Amino acid sequence: MIKLNNIIDIDGLKFENFNFIVKEDKVIIENNKENSVIEIKYNENKILKLLDSINRFTNLKLELNSLSEREILPFIESKGFTKTLWSPIGRAMHKYNMVQDGDRVAVGVSGGKDSLTVLNALIRIKKISGINFEIIPIHIHPVEEGSKYGEIVEYCKKMGLDLQVFETSLSKDIFENEEIKNPCFLCARIRRGLLYRVMREQNINKLALGHHKDDIIETFLMNVFYQGNINVMKPAYYSEEYGVTVIRPLSFVEEKDTIKYAKKLNLPILHNECPYEKSENSKRLRVKNLIKDLAKENEDIRSVMLNSIKDLLD
CATH class of the missing domain: 3.40.50.620 (HUPs)
Structure with a gap:
């Protein structure tokens, strides 16, 4: 489990076969083993959904140190x-x-x-x-x-x-x-x-x-x-x-x-x-x-x- 203050924290992260690049509205995941690239668009108000997508594609578990008011309920539920x-x-x-x-x-x-x-x-x-x-x-x-x-x-x-x-x-x-x-x-x-x-x-x-x-x-x-x-x-x-x-x-x-x-x-x-x-x-x-x-x-x-x-x- 990696804890983040902001999604930008994973920019440049290397995890197993994956490299992460964070842009303004998307996360780019490079799979070195399969020589493929995944792009995930995201909204600043729906970071939890983004973290779920990253976990689904890479098995990397990420957690935010703080949540916006509108993210608390989805996190709890x-x-x-x-x-x-x-x-x-x-x-x-x-x-x-x-x-x-x-x-x-x-x-x-x-x-x-x-x-x-x-x-x-x-x-x-x-x-x-x-x-x-x-x-x-x-x-x-x-x-x-x-x-x-x-x-x-x-x-x-x-x-x-x-x-x-x-x-x-x-x-x-x-x-x-x-x-x-x-x-x-x-x-x-x-x-x-x-x-x-x-x-x-x-x-x-x-x-x-x-x-x-x-x-x-x-x-x-x-x-x-x-x-x-x-x-x-x-x-x-x-x-x-x-x-x-x-x-x-x-x-x-x-x-x-x-x-x-x-x-x-x-x-x-x-x-x-x-x-x-x-x-x-x-x-x-x-x-x-x-x-x-x-x-x-x-x-x-x-x-x-x-x-x-x-x-x-x-």
Whole structure:
């Protein structure tokens, strides 16, 4: 992947058998192996289409460091995600009336595939719906992981947004304390508490999180198996304790589709270094693997399970 500030940056570039020449309204690609020349005309307002054409002819992947206002929506929507992403997101947001005019919506951007997908989804909704609401991306970052969030900051700028970063120390108080039996739960609660505090200080009334269909099902089964209750992760609810509404636009989206989307757009994933994430003792990982096994017999098992608890989600 080569990142560009402008298409002129590839003028004189040599890639495998190809030489690139950029003119005012076209890109000339010389194929030295086949002794042929391809000319691609382009418009300054449709650079993404040009990059797709270059990739199709040469397999060279190019990415712009910044997008014009009119290029953001085509970039976000990409191709092939209407059925798996945009339709289910639209259904969830409509069913639970997730955003209204005047809302100030914080997006909890962890840097994972799901949080970046939900950020893109909200940007898309704002551009196509006519609903006037504000999007405020916020990242809570453990200082133990160093300053590894630079690419997320740049990505948000590319989308026309400023990422707010708040650093915190978690490992010493949580993961190094052997008396704490469920460090993951406490870690998530502390991060959420920081988000709520920031929201209160900035008069932000809604919090968008990246939980998807798999998360909802897994959490329900974990509560049944290990807690003996049928509590669910709701697509939308009002927190009396913090005075904010929490929304989950990906509630009807399967994790495998956020993975495909993140790969297609080359989203700047901040890899989780938490030792508990893939631990054999992780209850969530056990439940996730159980669902995977069931899906081998019935590929629609996630939809079936979500439908079985639909009355608990409202």
